[in-house]
Amino acid sequence: MGSSTPSALLLLVAFLLNLLPATPWSRPPLAHLQVFTNFDCKANVHGALPKPRCQRNLWEGPSLPLPRLTLNTVHQCQQPGCQSCVRVHLALNATGISGLKLNFLVLTTNRFGWLRILKKKRNQMYTGNVWQVHLNCFPVENGQRVLVTLETIPAGMLRLNQSLFVASKQSGPEFHYTWLPEAQAFEVSAPEGPAVMVRLCHQLALGCEELDPPFHQQALVSRNRTALLPYGLLLPCLCIEASYDHQDSLRKKVCPFRDQPEIFGRDLWSSTQFEDSSNSDKNEMGMLLRSRCLIHPTASLCWKENVFPGAVCQDIPNSTATRLGQEYILEEVDVHPQLCFKFTYKNLSHVKCPHKADPAWTVSLSVTFLQLHLRFHSHVPSSFSSALCQLQTSGRCEPEPPVYTITHPEGSAPGVLDLILPWRSLNHCVLVWRSDVRFAGKQRLCPDVSHRHWGLLAFGVSLTLGLLITIILLIRWGLHRLHKDAPSRRSSRPILLIYSPDSEEHKKLVCAFATLLRSALGCPVLLDLWELGHVARLGILPWVYAQREHVGREQGQVLLLWSAGSARAYALWRGKASGDGRKAPEPHDLFGAAMACLQGELQARQEPCGRGTGSSPTSVNCVAGGTFPVLYAFFPATACLGN
Known part of the structure; x- marks a missing residue:
């Protein structure tokens, strides 16, 4: 019995100790001291500080005046008696500095520790002279005052001191406010109790920064004393901050418009x-x-x-x-x-929008008879695409196939590119965009249909209308004969248009003729000038062979437009040089490729335009298993000079 009494007393003491609240030093310490810098660093500590972890993290907050050392209290939880700590942020000019040292001293207990931060020697990521350091955070108990001292390495270049009283976690002083939008101000008052100091501030990452003059004032308010706090701009971070009128008082903030974009919207973008x-x-x-x-x-x-x-x-x-x-x-x-x-x-x-007024490329639009001429001026290698669109009453203009593409190749000097499109009607415009990038806007260009431009168009019509009508009648006459010979063929057979590239004006006339041919006959016309992007990707020879096979399958026709330039090119191609120093068309040229395709027909008829020529359609076996007729049109109205 005597021996059981001490044991019972020990068990009772242990039970009562378990009921007592844990002492402040019985709480587990912070796992790591987080050190964030805008440069590559390494850190070590001594004394009453957790093990540091140095991380490089770019600072995104507002720039602070240099040098700057700020402290603020962080509570680890919302319940009373929880662990608190002091968060440190500093900014300084690091010219001539290889590191820094932060000394921490708890004045009430003389607990001491220091943190040393050194810049790594091989720091390739940051080359600036401003250091930003964010420390999270030095553990301390409520009701204690902490003194933080900054020293540079080497010593003597800069020294800063700052102290902070760590109060218990409370709600802060109470206050009431009324928004006066007409006066651009807040009316603030306080309920029963001690007087309260109030001000307006902008809530940022680390704290609430005071407003710029003349809106940086503070005022003392109470139940019987109100204050009017004016502001310049309504922003989501505009807050009212209140504190008691003594040093290191708890603060309370209210940000009235944080989640009201309909109120702060205009001022946000203007600021x-x-x-x-x-x-x-x-x-x-x-x-x-x-x-x-x-x-x-x-x-x-x-x-x-x-x-x-x-x-x-x-x-x-x-x-x-x-x-x-x-x-x-x-x-x-x-x-x-x-x-x-x-x-x-x-x-x-x-x-x-960007402030640069000079784009890398420009485009202009001119109108000729039944065609639109786009001229590109490009300073960089690029590709451009365009398509016709029909202008709607709503103002939208949706692109219509086909899409025409032209390329300014890599390595070429800045220059001019020309693209010719058929013009379908007065309410058609052109969409133009750069097609070698992922993101580009579509420019809309509409023809100028003013009286002055229509006068120029009428003049062009008067010169070419008779010629084109004559050619169309001849082509329709030839097709009518083909229809009579083969009534089972479809009426929408394709026509492959072959020509010699005599000049830019000649190409424009070919485009106009192709447009009129398509409108008059209602059949598809195959023209390389309308498929420049496709031709550039394939090459002229593969494109001609592909179109030739397509015409053969669809039982279409090849239309060879014969001009004075065609006669000269054909003579050179046949080895009958005219002595003007020009080279014969190469196989990679459209006319040369067509001549190679029609070689069998051309050998049977010595010259398609000249002595002993005929104009009746014939059949030419240009591709294995595919036979299609070839029609000749003398273009422009140049008569054959043979007997």
């Missing part, structure tokens, strides 16, 4: 600075954003039909930009003054 960082040589579009609030909107591309401020900006699908800090970058873009960034934040949108 934001946009800096263009695009690089047209790299096909890269960028925009740097600086805002008074720490916001991260999303950004995508849109295209403005014109440069007027109120013009609608059409969204470009799947064009979300990548954000690097406060800069937004998108690659493979046709950098153009009408291609803009569309920033979106909390259902608010703002369009910002």
